[in-house]
Amino acid sequence: MAFEYPGDGSLDYYPCRYGKSRIMFRGPRRDLDRPFVVTLGGTETYGKFIPEPFPALTEAATGLRVVNLGVVNAGLDLYLKDPDLLAVAAKAQLAVVQIVGAPNLTNRFYAVHARRNDRFLHASQLLRTIYREVDFTDFNFTRHMLQTLQAVSVDKFEVLAEELRAAWVARMKALIAALPCPVLLLWIGKTAPPMPGRRSDLAYDPLLVDAEMIATLRPLVCDYLEVVATPEAQRRGTDGMAFAQLDAPAAVALPGPAVHRQIADLLGPALLRLT
DSSP states (O other): OOOSSTTSSOOOOOOBOOTTOOOOBOSSOOOOSSOOEEEEOSHHHHTTTOSSOHHHHHHHHHOOOEEEOOOTTOOHHHHHTOHHHHHHHTTOSEEEEEOOOSSSSOOSSEEEOSSSTTBEEEEOHHHHHHTTTOOGGGOSBHHHHHHHHHHHOHHHHHHHHHHHHHHHHHHHHHHHHHOOSOEEEEEEESSOOOOGGGTTOTTSSSTTOOHHHHHHHGGGSSEEEEEEOOHHHHHHTTTTOOOOGGGHHHHHTSOOHHHHHHHHHHHHHHHHHHO
């Protein structure tokens, strides 16, 4: 939604809906009756704090109509459990699917909120049995919970991590299969996807996703684009971002406008080649 305090340096995202979906997207609302490319993904695709996120920059550079269906902190469940949203995405001539982290999805060990996928709801009896020493009522967000569980026991955490990886791959395959149009997978990160030996390092974003998992999906999509923020773009940090002072810590953790420009510069030619 839009910021509470307009005029304090923050953005109006012109929130809108598409079809019968209850999800609020970044606006202004776009016409879906003409050909378009759709972007699905999380906070980076939505463009939180970014006046012109990469979907808008890509549209301006290529002339292709790009409809942004990114959602802040979205996981795969947000798309797969919303048939109305999938019906909107299915109208696209091509879909760009940002690779999001593995923790924000319901699995055998815990459940997340249907629309705010970063919100932890409850642990299963199986997870409570594995981590008898942990009080799960202390957690509201998946990242905090995973960091705590890894600190309690690396070995126990790996059992959970393997479940999340398997669930992520299965649901990515389901999402790709649910889109009748060609799909381009998009990696956005400060580093390239880690190899399996480092995949449990929670310093990497997208969380718990590695090169081996992505390789499993490559035969199912028409293209894969890996965007690693350049040192120069990372040094630019929050330059050009719009946020309230209280949101500064969150803004620092996100790719800034320079990274969004880098994404658009690489994504544009790929889309022109595929459409």
